[in-house]
Amino acid sequence: MxxxxxxxxxxxxxxxxxxxxxxxxxxxxxxxxxxxxxxxxxxxxxxxxxxxxxxxxxxxxxxxxxxxxxxxxxxxxxxxxxxxxxxxxxxxxxxxxxxxxxxxxxxxxxxxxxxxxxxxxxxxxxxxxxxxxxxxxxxxxxxxxxxxxxxxxxxxxxxxxxxxxxxxxxxxxxVDGVYTTDPRVVDRARRLDRITFEEMLEMASLGSKVLQIRSVEFAGKYNVPLRVLSSFEDGPGTLISLEEETKMEQPVISGIAFNRDEAKLTVLGVPDIPGVASRILGPVSAANIEVDMIVQNVAADNTTDFTFTVHRNDFDRVKQILTEVANDLGAREVRGDSAIGKVSIVGVGMRSHAGVASKMFDTLAAENINIQMISTSEIKVSVVIAEKYLELAVRALHSAFELDEPAESR
CATH class of the missing domain: 3.40.1160.10 (Acetylglutamate kinase-like)
Structure with missing residues (x-):
């Protein structure tokens, strides 16, 4: 029993x-x-x-x-x-x-x-x-x-x-499990038999709505095997468990997550001095607004361009905050773009395979999709691109990393 x-x-x-x-x-x-x-x-x-x-x-x-x-x-x-x-x-x-x-x-x-x-x-x-x-x-x-x-x-x-x-x-x-990506975007997306807690956490944080992050964190902490199943049809679902139980035949990439609800802001010509990042992001944090990806580029004239992303709903509020911050810092200007999206490849197999990021970049380049920002972790690579190319990017990457369901099994 x-x-x-x-x-x-x-x-x-x-x-x-x-x-x-x-x-x-x-x-x-x-x-x-x-x-x-x-x-x-x-x-x-x-x-x-x-x-x-x-x-x-x-x-x-x-x-x-x-x-x-x-x-x-x-x-x-x-x-x-x-x-x-x-x-x-x-x-x-x-x-x-x-x-x-x-x-x-x-x-x-x-x-x-x-x-x-x-x-x-x-x-x-x-x-x-x-x-x-x-x-x-x-x-x-x-x-x-x-x-x-x-x-x-x-x-x-x-x-x-x-x-x-x-x-x-x-x-x-x-839904009847966790898929390699949203089946509404890629009709050959596959249901995963198994996925690790780490991978599911990344997928959830990057836009997958199947499970809430907090419950996955809890399950991982206490090693509670999770299984996602459909209420309306029978099937094995997807088991979420420890990496050690799923290492055999582990693919390099398990899934592709994406998020349309992103916006990007840049403060240009910021003085390149200690503490400037805190002076920019402090007021944003004080307004209880979460920041996602961050990129800072130092120019030859001893200024820096500081770029970060937020949820699209916070775009107008953050731009208003940054305008005041830019004036205080003597920065050149504030630019914003609310027509961006984030695409991420996720997989614990990335730890033991080289060239995953370059394959991602080559795939996007072949589709003439420009990368605006890049963020990485041990098991994830995320890029910011123009929103109009989001679904094209997801389909191209899904195919490039051989995640498509074989036609004969459909």
């Missing part, structure tokens, strides 16, 4: 009919002899509805009360799914975050998990019950309801799997 934690997102439980479908899947897994813990999100659209209700009262709702409000979405789902399981003759019990005792800090709307008390859950599992747990929520030491922020239900599922020492955490979603 194995122990599996299942997680179903909002789309998977978006209606009574879909909840009934999930109940069928869970009962089948339980009938196979395995212990099952199910973590669920709020029904699709419910969290937005609750946020809109709060905004109808005030533009700045109290964070503690927002947590009380938003946590109700998952409580609806756990009750309905438990009822559906019981109707099928499957012993089941629902748990809120407080009832599990998912202890968090007191950072409302973005709490961090400190400890999980699983004694009651273990007793229920021994009694043969399926446990249905509300994702996204916990409780602080004072008994206040807290929520875990974006991707919170995935984090709940992985944290429970770690605390219970589950054999696997299975994330059921609207």
């Amino acid at each position: 194995a122990l599996y934690v299942h997680k179903y997102g909002g789309t998977s439980v978006g209606s009574v009919e879909r909840i009934e479908h999930v109940a069928d899947k869970v009962k089948s897994a339980r009938d196979a002899g395995d212990d099952i813990v199910v973590v669920v999100s709020a029904m699709s659209g419910e969290t937005n509805r609750l946020v809109d209700l709060a905004k109808g009262i005030t533009d700045q709702p109290n964070p503690r009360e927002m947590d009380v409000l938003l946590s109700t979405g998952e409580q609806v789902t756990i009750a309905l799914l438990t009822m559906a399981l019981q109707k099928r003759g499957c012993a089941a019990r629902s748990y809120t975050g407080d009832q599990v005792r998912i202890l968090t800090d007191s950072a409302h709307t973005k709490a961090r998990i400190r400890h999980i008390d699983v004694d009651a859950m273990r007793n229920d599992l021994k009694a043969g019950r399926v446990l249905v747990v509300a994702g996204f929520q916990g409780v602080d030491e004072l008994g206040n309801t807290t929520t875990l922020g974006r991707g919170g239900s995935d984090t709940t599922a992985v944290a429970l799997a770690a605390a219970l020492k589950a054999d696997e955490c299975r994330i059921y979603t609207d």
